[in-house]
Amino acid sequence: MNFGVREYWFIEPESKxxxxxxxxxxxxxxRPEIYTGEDVIKVSIFEDLKIELKHVFKY
Structure with a gap:
């Protein structure tokens, strides 16, 4: 907060x-937005960036 970080992610790989x-x-x-393994996250600080978590948690 002190440095103005607009967004941060906390990732729990074991529970996806x-x-x-x-x-x-x-x-x-x-409060955080919570996403699970099959969700798609629209990154708020980059207008056109979306991340499909099924690719992130593939392994």
Whole structure:
């Protein structure tokens, strides 16, 4: 928060869960968006970037 990191991801490979924390207008992180192995994440800081988790957790 202190350095203005707009988004960070916490990845749990064994359980195939991704928690995405996004910096809010009040300069704090809200509750994370939670994604599982078959979800597609639209990266908020890059307009056209989407990540299909089925490829990330393939192995």
């Amino acid at each position: 869960i991704v928690s995405v924390f996004t910096l809010q207008e009040n300069k704090r992180y809200g």
